Amino acid sequence: MRKLVLAVSMLAFAGSAAFADPIADRQALMKERGKLVGGLAKVVKGDAAFDAAAVLDQLKALEANAQKFDVATMFPAGSDKGETEAAPKIWEDPSGFKAAGDKYLANVKEAVAAAPDSVDALKTSFGAVTANCGGCHQPYRLKKS
Template sequence: MRRFLVAVSILAFAASAASADAISDRQALMKERGKIVGTLAKMTKGELPFEAAEVKNALQALQANAERFDADALFPAGTETGGETTVSPKVWEDMTGFKAAEDKYLANVKAANATPADDLDTLKTQLGTVGGDCAACHKAFRIKKG
């Protein structure tokens, strides 16, 4: 009986650690994404100078980030609660819709990356599309802080 309890405790700890890893992994991925988009947004606002080479680098980084997104690994069952997370339960209730939103985002990031903006107006259009994808996903699948 003692061995059984030890085994159950070990499994419970491992599951808890896996959940914490998934939460921290998805938060890190989203923070990285936000930082990249933030740099592009600063260019569109004139807070940073427009530089085509920097736009290209940022779009490549954004695509690499989006390609690392794996909903099944980052949002496994059991990570709806625990830790400090703003993910809505709707992610698990509508995983198909959640994945479709991410697929749309990835497609738009790839399209922007295929023809990186060489002027500010093009960047504004591209960022409007990609940012719109972010906003739509946050509206549907994230709990607003505060």
């Protein structure tokens, strides 16, 4: 009986995952990314104190966030409809969009590997990470109205 309950629970969970809302999922991921980038930006600007361990933790969280960015799952056909800022170019140029996400992830991984030990070191690695933002938002994100 216990195995049956477990099996039914697993099927229910798998079924609910199949009906996940990709628009809500990607918006949640980007909101989380924005908070992480915002926290690091405060340190870079001098609005928050530099703490090497805390910075590394935030960079690792940013890496985990970037690793969740899966174009096929988060931008399936038909998810261009609804309340989304995703530009049509995402579906017109999926390989370019994926390449932009891959470059961002690579830069975040480099920042984590560098483990900045000063604000100046953070500025360098964080600058490489944030240089990706406009490169993706300009072609692949609709302007807010």
